Amino acid sequence: MKAIISSEYGPVEVLHYQETDPPVLADDELLVRVHACSVNPVDWKIRKGDAKLLTGRKPPVILGGDYAGVVAQAGKRVTNYAVGNRVWGMVNAFKGGTYAELVRVKEEEIGLMPGNLGFEEAASLPLVGLTAYQSLIYKGRLQRGDHVMVNGCSGGVGLAGVQIAKAKGCEVTGVCGTRNLELATKMGADHVLDYTKVNILKDKGVYDIFFDAVANQSFSRAKGTLKPRGAYVTTLPSFESMVLGPLINMISARKVQSILVKPSSGDLNTLKEMVEEGYLIPVVEEVYPLEKVREAHTRSETGRVTGKIVLRVD
Numbered sequence: 488m489k490a491i492i493s494s495e496y497g498p499v500e501v502l503h504y505q506e507t508d509p510p511v512l513a514d515d516e517l518l519v520r521v522h523a524c525s526v527n528p529v530d531w532k533i534r535k536g537d538a539k540l541l542t543g544r545k546p547p548v549i550l551g552g553d554y555a556g557v558v559a560q561a562g563k564r565v566t567n568y569a570v571g572n573r574v575w576g577m578v579n580a581f582k583g584g585t586y587a588e589l590v591r592v593k594e595e596e597i598g599l600m601p602g603n604l605g606f607e608e609a610a611s612l613p614l615v616g617l618t619a620y621q622s623l624i625y626k627g628r629l630q631r632g633d634h635v636m637v638n639g640c641s642g643g644v645g646l647a648g649v650q651i652a653k654a655k656g657c658e659v660t661g662v663c664g665t666r667n668l669e670l671a672t673k674m675g676a677d678h679v680l681d682y683t684k685v686n687i688l689k690d691k692g693v694y695d696i697f698f699d700a701v702a703n704q705s706f707s708r709a710k711g712t713l714k715p716r717g718a719y720v721t722t723l724p725s726f727e728s729m730v731l732g733p734l735i736n737m738i739s740a741r742k743v744q745s746i747l748v749k750p751s752s753g754d755l756n757t758l759k760e761m762v763e764e765g766y767l768i769p770v771v772e773e774v775y776p777l778e779k780v781r782e783a784h785t786r787s788e789t790g791r792v793t794g795k796i797v798l799r800v801d
């Protein structure tokens with residue numbers, strides 16, 4: 488099969504579009520013919536060697552967490568899917584494997600694709616959608632009527648966060664740059680703060696959840712913006728959230744949490760329903776053919792992507 492091999496740690500030049508062996512299937516796994524996958528910042532962090540402790544694998548590796556495609560083969564113990572099903576999902580992004588024509592996935596981590604999406608739109612959602620969902624629902628313990636702050640609301644995770652919080656009946660304040668203010672409002676944010684013009688931490692005691700999707704704040708900086716029992720949830724596990732967090736959470740009513748997104752069929756099915764009911768709409772900035780992955784990474788690394796970058800696998 489054709490795949491993108493990240494041959495060593497380094498710049499985009501270490502990415503190669505080449506022939507490699509197809510994955511070998513276990514009995515509880517499916518082989519998916521990938522029609523589209525998408526770029527997440529974790530992909531280029533792994534490529535550069537910035538996530539060595541979490542990957543547990545050295546290059547050469549196939550990168551990629553998201554996929555949308557068609558079941559090509561089902562292992563003997565697979566019960567809920569058949570060859571030909573249109574499916575989507577994320578694999579453990581630290582292990583990767585979706586920048587390829589074929590990827591193997593576990594049955595409990597896969598989902599049927601939303602009926603109203605094409606492959607490219609579908610591939611843009613699983614990893615960021617699951618991150619936002621698991622952050623808000625499990626870590627932030629989101630309740631209907633909460634006031635949720637989404638910092639970085641024009642990125643992949645942030646746009647999913649805004650829409651999920653709105654779908655759950657919350658008031659949403661989003662933070663983004665000037666050029667994305669209109670989009671954030673269109674996607675559901677009730678209030679939008681332009682980080683180039685205002686201090687986003689100026690309002691005190693107002694948020695039930697401060698979801699730091701872009702992860703450029705910290706609990707100590709953001710806690711003043713939280714209501715007395717509010718939670719700060721970050722996408723970047725840090726010394727503060729991981730080591731000091733349990734202690735802070737014992738003595739303070741305001742909590743600190745971080746997310747490490749996990750594949751989950753159950754959560755994917757919830758996202759599928761939200762998509763089909765019109766609550767969750769993918770935003771794709773650009774689609775590149777798989778072989779143009781170097782350009783796609785270069786764009787993602789600017790930190791200026793609106794929504795997602797998708798890779799089309801022809």
Ligand SMILES: NC(=O)c1ccc[n+]([C@@H]2O[C@H](COP(=O)([O-])OP(=O)(O)OC[C@H]3O[C@@H](n4cnc5c(N)ncnc54)[C@H](OP(=O)(O)O)[C@@H]3O)[C@@H](O)[C@H]2O)c1
Pocket residue numbers: 527528529614615618638639640641642643644645662663664665666667682700701702703722723724746747748787790791792793794
């Ligand atoms: N822990 C986990 O499980 C997990 C899972 C997924 C993602 N993540 C992490 O979460 C972070 C966000 O991921 P992503 O996919 O959403 O990234 P992304 O799509 O690349 O984010 C880009 C967006 O961030 C906005 N942005 C840049 N600087 C900003 C600032 N100072 N304030 C507010 N917004 C700003 C940009 O808007 P402008 O162009 O307007 O500045 C752009 O729209 C990454 O670090 C990623 O690695 C972690």
